[in-house]
Amino acid sequence: MKRAVWFLLPLAAFLVLAAFLFRGLGLNPREVPSPLIGKPAPAFERPQLHDPAKTFSPKDLAGQVWLLNVWASWCVACREEHPVLVELARQKAVPIVGLNYKDASEDAKAWLKQFGDPYMLSVVDRDGRVGIDYGVYGVPETFLIDANGVIRHKQIGPLTPEAWEKTLRPKIEALRKG
Amino acid sequence: MIPEIGHFALILALLLGLMKGTLPLIGAARRIPAYMAVARPASHGQFLFVAIAFGCLMWSFMSNDFSVLNVAEHANSQLPLQYKIAATWGSHEGSMLLWVLMLSAWSVAVAGFSRHLPEEMVARVLGVQGILSVGFLLFILATSNPFERLFPPAPDGRDLNPLLQDAGMVLHPPMLYMGYVGFSVAFSFAIAALLGGKLDATWARWSRPWTTVAWCFLTGGIALGSWWAYKELGWGGWWFWDPVENASFMPWLVGTALIHSLAVTEKRGSFKSWTVLLAIFAFSLSLLGTFLVRSGVLTSVHAFATDPERGVFILGFLVIVIGGSLALYAWRAPKIGLGGRFAPVSRESTLLANNVLLVVACASVLLGTLYPLVLDSLDLGKISVGPPYFDTVFAPIMAPLVFLVGVGPLMRWKEASVPDLLVRLRWALGVSLAVALILPFVMGSWKPLVAFGLFLAIWVFAATMVGIRERLRHAPKGTKLARLAREPRGYWGMVLAHLGVAVFIVGVTLVNGYQNERDVRMEIGDTVTLNGYTFKFEGAKSITGPNYRGARGTVDVSKDGRFIEKLYPEKRIYNVQQMPMTEAAIDSGILGDLYVSLGEPVGDRGAWAVRVYSKPFINWIWGGCVLMMIGGFLAISDRRYRLAVRREPELGAAHGAAA
Amino acid sequence: MRTWRSLLVALFVALAPLALAQNAGKEAAPLAMDPGTAKRAVALANELRCLVCQNQTIAESNADLAQDLRRQINEQIAAGRSDREIIDYMVARYGDFVLYRPPFKAATAALWLGPFVLAAIALFVLARVVRSRRRLAEEAPLSDAERREAERLLGEKGKRK
Numbered sequence: 001m002k003r004a005v006w007f008l009l010p011l012a013a014f015l016v017l018a019a020f021l022f023r024g025l026g027l028n029p030r031e032v033p034s035p036l037i038g039k040p041a042p043a044f045e046r047p048q049l050h051d052p053a054k055t056f057s058p059k060d061l062a063g064q065v066w067l068l069n070v071w072a073s074w075c076v077a078c079r080e081e082h083p084v085l086v087e088l089a090r091q092k093a094v095p096i097v098g099l100n101y102k103d104a105s106e107d108a109k110a111w112l113k114q115f116g117d118p119y120m121l122s123v124v125d126r127d128g129r130v131g132i133d134y135g136v137y138g139v140p141e142t143f144l145i146d147a148n149g150v151i152r153h154k155q156i157g158p159l160t161p162e163a164w165e166k167t168l169r170p171k172i173e174a175l176r177k178g
Numbered sequence: 179m180i181p182e183i184g185h186f187a188l189i190l191a192l193l194l195g196l197m198k199g200t201l202p203l204i205g206a207a208r209r210i211p212a213y214m215a216v217a218r219p220a221s222h223g224q225f226l227f228v229a230i231a232f233g234c235l236m237w238s239f240m241s242n243d244f245s246v247l248n249v250a251e252h253a254n255s256q257l258p259l260q261y262k263i264a265a266t267w268g269s270h271e272g273s274m275l276l277w278v279l280m281l282s283a284w285s286v287a288v289a290g291f292s293r294h295l296p297e298e299m300v301a302r303v304l305g306v307q308g309i310l311s312v313g314f315l316l317f318i319l320a321t322s323n324p325f326e327r328l329f330p331p332a333p334d335g336r337d338l339n340p341l342l343q344d345a346g347m348v349l350h351p352p353m354l355y356m357g358y359v360g361f362s363v364a365f366s367f368a369i370a371a372l373l374g375g376k377l378d379a380t381w382a383r384w385s386r387p388w389t390t391v392a393w394c395f396l397t398g399g400i401a402l403g404s405w406w407a408y409k410e411l412g413w414g415g416w417w418f419w420d421p422v423e424n425a426s427f428m429p430w431l432v433g434t435a436l437i438h439s440l441a442v443t444e445k446r447g448s449f450k451s452w453t454v455l456l457a458i459f460a461f462s463l464s465l466l467g468t469f470l471v472r473s474g475v476l477t478s479v480h481a482f483a484t485d486p487e488r489g490v491f492i493l494g495f496l497v498i499v500i501g502g503s504l505a506l507y508a509w510r511a512p513k514i515g516l517g518g519r520f521a522p523v524s525r526e527s528t529l530l531a532n533n534v535l536l537v538v539a540c541a542s543v544l545l546g547t548l549y550p551l552v553l554d555s556l557d558l559g560k561i562s563v564g565p566p567y568f569d570t571v572f573a574p575i576m577a578p579l580v581f582l583v584g585v586g587p588l589m590r591w592k593e594a595s596v597p598d599l600l601v602r603l604r605w606a607l608g609v610s611l612a613v614a615l616i617l618p619f620v621m622g623s624w625k626p627l628v629a630f631g632l633f634l635a636i637w638v639f640a641a642t643m644v645g646i647r648e649r650l651r652h653a654p655k656g657t658k659l660a661r662l663a664r665e666p667r668g669y670w671g672m673v674l675a676h677l678g679v680a681v682f683i684v685g686v687t688l689v690n691g692y693q694n695e696r697d698v699r700m701e702i703g704d705t706v707t708l709n710g711y712t713f714k715f716e717g718a719k720s721i722t723g724p725n726y727r728g729a730r731g732t733v734d735v736s737k738d739g740r741f742i743e744k745l746y747p748e749k750r751i752y753n754v755q756q757m758p759m760t761e762a763a764i765d766s767g768i769l770g771d772l773y774v775s776l777g778e779p780v781g782d783r784g785a786w787a788v789r790v791y792s793k794p795f796i797n798w799i800w801g802g803c804v805l806m807m808i809g810g811f812l813a814i815s816d817r818r819y820r821l822a823v824r825r826e827p828e829l830g831a832a833h834g835a836a837a
Numbered sequence: 838m839r840t841w842r843s844l845l846v847a848l849f850v851a852l853a854p855l856a857l858a859q860n861a862g863k864e865a866a867p868l869a870m871d872p873g874t875a876k877r878a879v880a881l882a883n884e885l886r887c888l889v890c891q892n893q894t895i896a897e898s899n900a901d902l903a904q905d906l907r908r909q910i911n912e913q914i915a916a917g918r919s920d921r922e923i924i925d926y927m928v929a930r931y932g933d934f935v936l937y938r939p940p941f942k943a944a945t946a947a948l949w950l951g952p953f954v955l956a957a958i959a960l961f962v963l964a965r966v967v968r969s970r971r972r973l974a975e976e977a978p979l980s981d982a983e984r985r986e987a988e989r990l991l992g993e994k995g996k997r998k
Contacts (some may be wrong), residue, residue: 024475137888542952564937
């Protein structure tokens, strides 16, 4: 009788495995979470897209809660999220700074002209080094940075209205209060 | 019209599968010959209809029918004919149809080659195959119908993935599936034995050839995939421990354990319940592999377009089939008696150790493959598990196993003596150590891992030679050749397969130890040297292919001033998918490959980034696999299996009457 | 997400900015500094996962990000950083996901130790099973009647396999 119990072991092990696989169906293995959440936003200083003589650095916005949106004119998915950003800018919901990632400035400016410019300003990251510092691996990505310059959330992929309603807006409100 | 015929044929196949999966099993349990007799004709009928469906899909591809969604997504009018045919199984839906085609083909084979088996056994085996076919056909019809129409029809298709447009990829899935799916027969035999309540050496004898053939095809399929990756992906790698590669490798590991375990069960009647469990595991891993590739739970270059709905269906199927068979095992296996006795040092225990090491290796691969998923589902973060992990963990487990490959065949059944073995093998041991210590110097530089790998390989070779010599000495008189010829093919099959292992290890060891690469920017006329060979870049010119454009470079290879060959690496962009592909140029030889691939154009004076590789002995890797395959096929052609088919109809009838 | 595809398209739009050596002579210029450094750079790149395609190492991938990161590795090696520091640099930005060799920590202990623990347990069970078989063999001698029957059979049939 005791021996018979051992024969149940393979079945038990399989059922545990099946449970994990079932759980796995709801996950996205391609999504890479950011290790920078809760850490200070990496410092940088880069020229602005529309006014290259001036530079921008994250500490310029110390004291405010703001979004850093990584975009490029060659990025197809960016067009998906752009209307959302334009609407947010129109509502003055939150300041948005664009990080123009590995792009030609002329193309970038033309793109903004065509699709609208929701950004307070855009910063030029020609060689992608700022992107690397922020752990950017797929454009578009959006970082939520609080008043102390700490990254609080990273949106991977287009910023959908759902993501804004369910995640970003509540977080921004919480950060502004506390 | 044709796609609809195909669709209808699948529905008919499903109905036949339902019949096949129920009536024979009831007939075997209740001893109703009429029900059991349904099994064979149902198998033939099902294969016929699946083949018709497969043919309809292939026809749709060949005739550029872009009103079929699958064709529109995976083919193009410019696609060369052989790839249009291969595109039939180049998609998720098509490859599932290939799965079912193989499954029904194996059933037909079992139906045909089983005259000597008792009727209930055949009925049960085919019945289980029927249940499996029902699951897959339901899956296809419900979630993955290859005959879905596209209205309005596309003007042209999205082209087959350029990575698949290669001869290796044409052969790799069919061969792989022959193996994968072939383990279903071993599985069906195991379930049939558990259902019937009788498990003995004869069962093992019946099951063994089927399992070995499936294993041969799987070996070939994996080797083909590895060789294709080496040729096509442009950086000379041949194994990446990618989740889908692992998904095919795990059944292979357990399958290898299974064919050895079956040998013991057949010869000595031991390990019966363990063998049954291995048979269940082997096919379960095949099914698990199917799930992993198509459900989206793991990222892989092989993964098909994923869909959670499909994932849930397959998982449900897995739980039913694997859970059901393991539950049956837990219920019935304790009643299976223990087999023959054997001493702690004996061929049985060595084979048991072989099994344990293979299963642990398989478990390790499974652990590494699924660990990221486990951590993620427990919210413990996201990690990656790649070659550094697998290489570190796999080799130490395999090394003792390879050592046993040399020792095992020389051991006696039931009881062997270690001092006796030492005496017989001392010469082999000495030679292996000596050559392993000296050879690395010949190759260029001494490396401990190389020496170790070479030791294992030469040990297997030398010990096998000792085994052959001993066996001949004990054979009846005659010329050497006559004595060699008289040995059963099963023996030579084993010898060849084991030598294949040795050859494989030589290849892996020497490539890992002595491969070299240079990554350079080359203007026209520039040279680069590697391992004594000089590569001169003669520039690249534009080319146009049937469905691609690109550049073809010319590289002159010479050694010590003597011209050897011209190589033509290519860089292509496929028109429809705009996907870049490297076609490396390879100079293949027994002693190694020279491998050149084009990177990107640099600057504007016709310079290119070029990678040149030297890959010593790399063809031994696949050569070893081919030897293993031939060894397996040789073993199946052994006289006793052929005689058994002829001799046992009378016995079969007696069995049927008595049982 | 189609972003990786956009990057591949960008790859073809822009010419790849590769590290250049100023050599214009007959011997082709290496794309990294020198063979020794190149080996180290390749070894490091082979430990890192390309986040864009996710199925290749940074060494193999042609994605823009992979090229950028390879350039980063080269620069850091040139700046005298150790392998450990370069790996830490990547992990700080991309997390453990970027490592193909999972770091050894509490969460991955089961991963790294699992196979060896499993092997130990399996071999232990194997030893137990084999020893119990031996006991079985010893405990089952033939009874007198069985022995006589066996001798009769053997005498009758003579030598047979």
